[in-house]
Amino acid sequence: MKVLLTGTTGYIGRRLKQKLKENKNISLRLFVRNKKSLSSNIEKDIEVFEGDTFNKESLKEALKDVDTAYYLIHSLNRTDYKNLDKISAQNFIEVAKKCNVKRVIYLGGLGVKNSDTSEHLLSRLETGEVLSNQKDVQTIWIRAGVIIGSGSTSFEIIRNLTEKLPVMTTPKWVLTKAQPIAVDDVLEYLEKSLFLQEKENLIVDIGAEQLTYKQMMLQTAKALGLKRYIIPLPFLTINLSSYWLNLFTPVPFKVAKALIEGLKSEVVVQNDNAKKYFKDITPMPFIDAVKKAVKEIETNQVISRWSDNAGKIWEKNHTKEIADAIFIDRKEIDISDISKSKVYKSFISIGGKQGWFDYDFLWELRGIIDKIIGGVGLKRGRRSQDELRVGDSLDFWKVVDIKENERLLLFAQMKIPGSAWLEFKIKDDKLIQSAYFYPKGVLGRAYWYTLIPLHYFVFNNMITNIVKRAKKS
Incomplete structure (x- = not known):
C-alpha cells in the first residue's frame, strides 16, 4: 500500500x-x-x-x-x-x-x-x-x-x-x-x-x-x-x-x-x-x-514536541537575510588543539536545562520580558539536551540549519524590533561565533546599541565556555 x-x-x-x-x-x-x-x-x-x-x-x-x-x-x-x-x-x-x-x-x-x-x-x-x-x-x-x-x-x-x-x-x-x-x-x-x-x-x-x-x-x-x-x-x-x-x-x-x-x-x-x-x-x-x-x-526520549512545527521559518531566505544584516557581533577562538567533534557537541548542547553559562540570569530576564510582551520566552527549553535537528525549538530560538561538526544556525523567535540569528561555525582551526541583526527602523537600531555592553560580556563568555567544555569532555 x-x-x-x-x-x-x-x-x-x-x-x-x-x-x-x-x-x-x-x-x-x-x-x-x-x-x-x-x-x-x-x-x-x-x-x-x-x-x-x-x-x-x-x-x-x-x-x-x-x-x-x-x-x-x-x-x-x-x-x-x-x-x-x-x-x-x-x-x-x-x-x-x-x-x-x-x-x-x-x-x-x-x-x-x-x-x-x-x-x-x-x-x-x-x-x-x-x-x-x-x-x-x-x-x-x-x-x-x-x-x-x-x-x-x-x-x-x-x-x-x-x-x-x-x-x-x-x-x-x-x-x-x-x-x-x-x-x-x-x-x-x-x-x-x-x-x-x-x-x-x-x-x-x-x-x-x-x-x-x-x-x-x-x-x-x-x-x-x-x-x-x-x-x-x-x-x-x-x-x-x-x-x-x-x-x-x-x-x-x-x-x-x-x-x-x-x-x-x-x-x-x-x-x-x-x-x-x-x-x-x-x-x-x-x-x-x-x-x-x-x-x-x-530519560531524554522525547520524539517530538508541540513547538516542532517550523511555522514561517521556511518563508525566510536566511542566507540572504544574514548577508543583508546591518549589525554583526563576531568572536573567534583557536581550537587547533581540540577535536572538532567535541567542539560541535559542546555548542549544540547549549541552552535548555544546561543554560547559557555564567550569564544565565540575563537570559532568564530576557525570557521573562519576552513572555510579558507575548513572546515565546525561555520556557520551551529543548526536546533533547544532546541532540538537535532542523525545526527544533531551543529556548526562544529555532534551529534553521545544522551540519555535523561544522555549523549550527539559530533564528530568534523572541519579540524584537527586527530579525536576529546566532551562528556557531567551525572553520579550519577556529570556532567562529556570530550574532547577526537586521533592525526594523530606528527602534531596531536603538535596541542593538543598547545591548552592545551586555553582548560584550555575554558573547565573549559564551564562546570561551563552549571551548572550555569541549576540552573537558
Missing part, C-alpha cells in the same frame, strides 16, 4: 512517521514544505516530496499512485488560519480525487458546533467536513481531545502548572469535562485506520475516561508525587487566563488564547465507533499516560 503522510514535522506527524516506517505492509511517502526539516539520510529509505497544500501542482506529484493519505495539517500559526484551513483541505481532497486516492485519514478535534464553539475548534470541525464532502474519496475522521504525551501542548500546560503552583486560583473552565487520550493510543488508531474494511466515510471519536481539567491536574500532581490545591474563580476572563498560561507555561500567548477559548466547550466522545471498529484498542488511563510522558522526558 502506497501511503502519503502530510504534517510530517508536527507533533503527531513525527511520531506517526516513526511508526509507519516500521510497518512492512506499506510504502511510505512524505510531503513536506522543506526537505531540510527532515533527517539528512531519510531520503535513502523514503520518498520525499516538497511543496504545500496551496500549490496543487506539488500536491498532484505527491498524491500520484497513492492509496491512502494522512491529512495532519493545521495553519494555527498563521493569522487567517480558519480560512486557510478550509482552502488547504479543499485543495487536498480535490487533488486526491483526481489522483484516485482511495482513502484520506484525518486527525481532528472532539467537539460539537454551537454558540460556544471556539474559532480554533470550529476550524478543526470544518476541515473534517470539507474532507468528508468528496464522495469519491473515503474519509476516516479520527477525533481526539486532550492528547497526553511528552511534548504535547496539553501535557506541557498541565505539567508546568502542576509543578510550579502548589495552590492554583483557576478560571471556571477547570470544571469543563474532557476525554483525554495518550498519544500512543492516538497513533495506534491512526495506523490501524489504514486497514479498516469499511468503505463509507467514518467519524471515530477516541478518548479514555471522562475527566474535568481540575481532575487532570490533580491526577498529574499525584503522578508527580505532589500535593496541589485548586480554587476555581468565576471572574477570570479568557484574556487573563491566556496571560496566566503564557507566564507559567512554555505556550506563547497566541496559542494559549486559542486553547483557552476552546476550553469553554466540553470535548467528549459523541459516538461508539472506536469500540465498534477498533475492538483491540483499549485506551490507556490518564494517570498512566502522564507517568509514561514524564518517564520519556526524564
